[in-house]
Amino acid sequence: MGTQGFRTLNEESLIEYIKATPALCSQLGDQVEGLTIKEVGDGNLNFVYIVVGPNGSFVIKQALPYIRCIGESWPMTKERAYFEALALKEHGRLCPNHVPEVYHFDRPMSLIAMRYLKPPHIILRKGLIAGVEYPLLADHMSDYMANTLFFTSLLFRSTLEHKRSVAEFCGNVELCRLTEQVVFSDPYRDAQYNRWTSPYLDNDAEEIRHDDTLKLEVAGLKSMFCERAQALIHGDLHTGSVMVTTDSTQVIDPEFAFYGPMGFDIGAYLGNLILAFFAQDGHADQVNDREKYKHWILTTLRETWNLFENKFISLWNKHQDGKGEAYLASIYNTTKLHLLVQKKYMKDLFHDALGFGSAKMIRRIVGVAHVEDFESITDASKRAQCERRALNLAKLLLKERRGFDSIDQVIASIQEFSSC
């Protein structure tokens, strides 16, 4: 797709666009006068407008044909909006409680209109930095991951549906390449945009660039990311892609969606929870030592994986006589064998998640894009100490992940690194 039919909207032209688009008017209860329009995007990747009228509201997201990054222009196809809309619709169908509804998509304009997640919805990452507990988060996120991953895998789908959908999402290749570069490549070499808390982590970053075992493992993960079409994954499932209130959890921004390894989503999410955990010491003060909150994060981590595993297995059991072609009921035909294949599948998935999660942690500390969890710690020496603990845990997990049998063992390691 070229730029034909594309024009960047501003608040004024957006109103004209809304008036000319029946799906949007109807979403506003056909009351298009007296709209409040607020641009809330960070301006780096997309324009995001909140549109509120007397009888309805929505969010408009328009992708720009580039990413402004570190002050420099980084071209990036605006076609990503197409794949984002596609993934929102597909994941929304599979998990409507945790994915905002898409009201309208305009491909030439790279424009998505979707449900406005009203206050008090905030980005989960900000909640984690503020130390807010979300009692339903583990339940909701395990729901989201189990449903979106199971139902788009060959455990549920026929090869015919699977390959058709895989082919379509192959078109999102530019976003895949971006991940390959910033997650699997740049942190392990000298790269222009790499940064870290210097000078404290200079040696740590250097060590990563000379760690042969780590590089060997990362190569295996990168190959899996590039080659293995296991399920329709979100592709960027960090805590900045989740909006929350105490009783609502909504996953947004799947512009990196494609058919990839399930462990990439699960690992991204768990890895970012672990980063949030290691950042807590940097947020502690005399009023709140954050120990209770650290405990809550670890409990959430444990529950997220354990609930995910249970829900995924339940879906598998429920649909084991369906059209999914991975494990035909006529072959895997005894309870013993059925349990055996499920155990192996979940163990492999757990190890994939630990591997990808670790890679995502590492890249957030020595790569181009950092996380606010650490960035908001103003004392650089304290920040570096938090980051180093996370980095060391990630390196261990990435290399030794096949030796971990349960999330409890991971949590024990986190606690060990947290106190050293």
Place this chain on the structure above:
Amino acid sequence: MGTQGFRTLNEESLIEYIKATPALCSQLGDQVEGLTIKEVGDGNLNFVYIVVGPNGSFVIKQALPYIRCIGESWPMTKERAYFEALALKEHGRLCPNHVPEVYHFDRPMSLIAMRYLKPPHIILRKGLIAGVEYPLLADHMSDYMANTLFFTSLLFRSTLEHKRSVAEFCGNVELCRLTEQVVFSDPYRDAQYNRWTSPYLDNDAEEIRHDDTLKLEVAGLKSMFCERAQALIHGDLHTGSVMVTTDSTQVIDPEFAFYGPMGFDIGAYLGNLILAFFAQDGHADQVNDREKYKHWILTTLRETWNLFENKFISLWNKHQDGKGEAYLASIYNTTKLHLLVQKKYMKDLFHDALGFGSAKMIRRIVGVAHVEDFESITDASKRAQCERRALNLAKLLLKERRGFDSIDQVIASIQEFSSC
């Protein structure tokens, strides 16, 4: 694609078709009178015509919209001809010495015109049954596999090229499904078309349907087959897909081609050589005990893998600074690390090949499609003995493949099973 523009040709209408097709006339030196036309297809999958004129020749292959199998109709998209032509052209570009040239492709007609492989070219499988030694076979087949697999993988290609090509070949899904069924599913369950040398192998076939460890391993291989787009594989690289003379080796019939795991091709080929080995005792007679030939097959097996490994590594070394995105030179930047990643890659590939090769051996003994190597042994008891040895080796290899470090160890196991 529907049936629009499709009609089944016969010898008469083929002549009219040739006359109306400039590319074919030109291949005949524009001498389209006095043609000899001979139908040589087995009539089950395709019509195959050899067309010879005074000044040129070619083969015409037309796919039919079904496979006749065991006397019953089995519908199968004729679009497979499109993917066959695509693969012939791509593999032919990468390895012109061992892939027949495509002169013309007509998509609505599902018709490919390609180089006629003149006598004394015969199907390799028939040569192996006859006990003919091919001194260049290992060299040629290792060439074919190294070139077609390396150059269509991410070791050579950019993600951009890779995903585009992967998406295209997702269209060949019906043929992939056929493989999934006949290789990875049917042998492990009661299935209508399964057969074996009964009653001799009744227990052996039964055991396979109740072997939990085997089924667990086969599930892993099936997932890899369905999900892992590692390279453009032939998809059906048995010894019946290779035509040979003493100094020519030509790989034909890639209608199952798609982006799948490299080990599937390598395993299919090596596995079929091993079947040829185990069939030799059934072909032995008082004139020729076949011991020398069995030795030659094992030597060929050893050389095929070892030459493949060397050539593949050489291509990798030669192109390590190219556009391939799997192992960037800026990361894998020391000789030691480069050797380390290559060693791991080749070891994994070896194990994949052993796994897939074993699955291919098993399915040829207890599944729907058998091999002439065994079928031509008329004494059923003798045939069953040969088949059982192959089956037992295949079961061992499939389950224990990760314990094998070299092709020599595999050969030692083959010899062990051969004498029991």
